[in-house]
Amino acid sequence: MPKQSPVPEDVDRGFWEAANEGRLVVQNCHACDRLQHPPMDACAQCGSGDNLEWSEMSGRGTIYTYAVMYDNPVPLMFDDQPFNAAVIKLEDDPDIMMLSHLPGTPVDEVPIGAPVRLVFEKTQATGQMVPEWEVVTQ
Amino acid sequence: MTTNRFEQIPEEWLRRREGLGIWEGRSKAVAVGTGASDTSRRWDWDPQTSVGANAISALRRAMDDAGVTGDQVDGLIVVPDTTTGRFAWPPAWPEDRDVPGDMAAAFEMVDDPRVGMAGLSTEWIIKNMPELTNVEFAAHIPSDTAPALIGAVEAVVRGLTKVCLVVKGWHNLAGRYYVGQGAANGDTIATREKWSTGWGTVGVYQEATRFQRYLWKYGKRKEMFANFVVNSKRNGLNFPEGFFAQNRPEDIVTREDYLGARWLAKPANLYDADIPICAAAAFLFTTPERAKDMKQKPVYVLGHTSTQPPARSLQHTLEEEEAAAASSGRKLLEAAGISVSDYSFENMYDGYGMFHAIHVEGLGYAGIKQGDFLDFVENEDITNEGPHPISPSGGNIGSGRTRFWLHMDTMQQLQGRAGARQMTGVKPEIGVDGANFPQNFHGLVWGANPD
Numbered sequence: 001m002p003k004q005s006p007v008p009e010d011v012d013r014g015f016w017e018a019a020n021e022g023r024l025v026v027q028n029c030h031a032c033d034r035l036q037h038p039p040m041d042a043c044a045q046c047g048s049g050d051n052l053e054w055s056e057m058s059g060r061g062t063i064y065t066y067a068v069m070y071d072n073p074v075p076l077m078f079d080d081q082p083f084n085a086a087v088i089k090l091e092d093d094p095d096i097m098m099l100s101h102l103p104g105t106p107v108d109e110v111p112i113g114a115p116v117r118l119v120f121e122k123t124q125a126t127g128q129m130v131p132e133w134e135v136v137t138q
Numbered sequence: 139m140t141t142n143r144f145e146q147i148p149e150e151w152l153r154r155r156e157g158l159g160i161w162e163g164r165s166k167a168v169a170v171g172t173g174a175s176d177t178s179r180r181w182d183w184d185p186q187t188s189v190g191a192n193a194i195s196a197l198r199r200a201m202d203d204a205g206v207t208g209d210q211v212d213g214l215i216v217v218p219d220t221t222t223g224r225f226a227w228p229p230a231w232p233e234d235r236d237v238p239g240d241m242a243a244a245f246e247m248v249d250d251p252r253v254g255m256a257g258l259s260t261e262w263i264i265k266n267m268p269e270l271t272n273v274e275f276a277a278h279i280p281s282d283t284a285p286a287l288i289g290a291v292e293a294v295v296r297g298l299t300k301v302c303l304v305v306k307g308w309h310n311l312a313g314r315y316y317v318g319q320g321a322a323n324g325d326t327i328a329t330r331e332k333w334s335t336g337w338g339t340v341g342v343y344q345e346a347t348r349f350q351r352y353l354w355k356y357g358k359r360k361e362m363f364a365n366f367v368v369n370s371k372r373n374g375l376n377f378p379e380g381f382f383a384q385n386r387p388e389d390i391v392t393r394e395d396y397l398g399a400r401w402l403a404k405p406a407n408l409y410d411a412d413i414p415i416c417a418a419a420a421f422l423f424t425t426p427e428r429a430k431d432m433k434q435k436p437v438y439v440l441g442h443t444s445t446q447p448p449a450r451s452l453q454h455t456l457e458e459e460e461a462a463a464a465s466s467g468r469k470l471l472e473a474a475g476i477s478v479s480d481y482s483f484e485n486m487y488d489g490y491g492m493f494h495a496i497h498v499e500g501l502g503y504a505g506i507k508q509g510d511f512l513d514f515v516e517n518e519d520i521t522n523e524g525p526h527p528i529s530p531s532g533g534n535i536g537s538g539r540t541r542f543w544l545h546m547d548t549m550q551q552l553q554g555r556a557g558a559r560q561m562t563g564v565k566p567e568i569g570v571d572g573a574n575f576p577q578n579f580h581g582l583v584w585g586a587n588p589d
């Protein structure tokens with residue numbers, strides 16, 4: 001479904017550049033050995049921005065929870081209401097969460113706990129690729 | 139007058155950690171009076187219904203309620219923020235009138251043109267309330283009523299003020315919150331909102347996902363929540379200061395209404411959310427000694443706590459929310475030096491309604507443990523006539539988005555003057571309240587007696 005194109009900014013440029021190459025990266029503080037997402041200017045644990053790097057993820061995760069959006073704020077998505085909006089936890093670090101529309105999963109038939117795999121979708125305005133997630137069927 | 143413009147409450151005033159023991163200020167500050175302005179759905183652009191006018195109205199009613207005159211007040215705490223929305227300033231003024239001009243004719247305005255219409259300040263209040271001649275301590279405490287009440291209580295305990303007013307207002311201008319506003323507009327998105335709004339999620343979404351997880355984790359059904367909402371709506375209609383009692387007294391909400399309501403972010407529907415309104419409330423705090431010659435019975439503040447853990451990632455998880463609520467529950471008991479069975483009632487925040495469950499389970503009120511709330515509200519008597527009132531104020535769901543009905547009701551219940559809401563199944567001796575989300579929480583324990 002259509003999405004707004006995210007505009008890369010200094011703090012998250014690495015994420016979006018990697019997405020355009022089909023890779024999922026998450027910010028890592030190598031001093032703390034700790035991932036964080038969304039990206040920030042400094043590590044939330046040690047407060048330093050000097051040790052942040054981009055760390056590549058496997059692209060596997062599970063559905064932590066979801067809601068079905070009937071009243072979303074983005075006009076670009078009005079025509080697609082209602083739609084699933086799930087919270088994905090990454091297998092590499094279940095503390096790290098991302099959102100997904102779960103393409104291919106019917107509205108409100110979201111299996112909490114199910115494994116998901118990474119796909120990328122192109123957004124229309126700028127062509128920026130964004131990560132999405134599909135339920136892994138047996 | 140020197141105004142202490144706190145950006146936050148001084149950190150040493152807050153009780154964030156566990157293990158601090160009984161609060162040293164216990165029962166050294168009391169609430170005596172409270173007052174609310176009239177309410178409305180949206181501002182009609184009349185200066186006399188502006189957030190500034192409402193704040194003045196609430197302050198005067200709180201003073202009258204306590205039997206205090208303006209010259210006796212020496213402390214004033216104002217919450218400068220009066221919206222949760224994302225409206226641009228200036229707003230789209232009505233074409234046929236000059237609202238800023240009308241305001242300037244009706245009130246003494248200050249440099250910031252929003253103040254009085256879409257914000258408040260101590261300066262604006264004092265300029266427009268000439269009866270406040272002796273304010274020596276004046277402070278801004280941001281965001282919400284609960285932290286402002288804690289600020290007032292600590293200010294009294296610390297001897298900075300003997301008679302302290304607190305005021306919080308809400309303005310609601312024309313337009314819809316969030317929808318098509320700011321980051322949501324256009325075909326590109328920048329700022330941190332790209333991670334949330336970018337997927338079409340905002341407002342109730344995060345709480346809806348936590349509630350979905352809750353239903354899954356504990357094997358419960360959404361329908362089990364209906365009785366809580368019905369009861370809150372009923373309590374709201376018995377709250378004469380509230381929006382629905384004043385403006386839509388026929389608006390009784392039944393179980394069927396709840397179950398058939400329009401979805402916002404399923405499993406959250408219209409009745410799980412609150413409606414934005416225009417309203418203001420004020421509270422008067424003093425010392426127990428000074429309260430003796432005031433008009434109302436004093437309500438003792440037995441303890442307070444604050445809990446604001448950051449989210450580990452994109453949004454707080456259910457587990458983070460539950461842990462925060464449980465920590466608050468323990469800290470409130472510890473501060474007040476009581477046990478959970480001492481609570482006669484709870485008035486925890488409810489806007490969104492769903493996390494009221496998490497708050498109550500965190501307290502352990504009425505023996506409710508994690509995962510128990512829905513069974514409790516479905517099967518037990520949770521009315522104000524029963525042995526374990528749940529949200530006797532009716533909260534935001536019952537009376538509109540203010541985050542202060544809970545405090546007002548706690549006071550009135552303990553003073554025995556809650557009218558049609560007055561609880562009868564239990565003698566109100568100790569109550570607990572606080573706002574807002576469990577993970578962004580300031581709470582207080584209140585007693586009808588100092589012990």
Ligand SMILES: [Zn+2]
Pocket residue numbers: 029030031032033034043044045046047048051
């Ligand atoms: Zn670090």
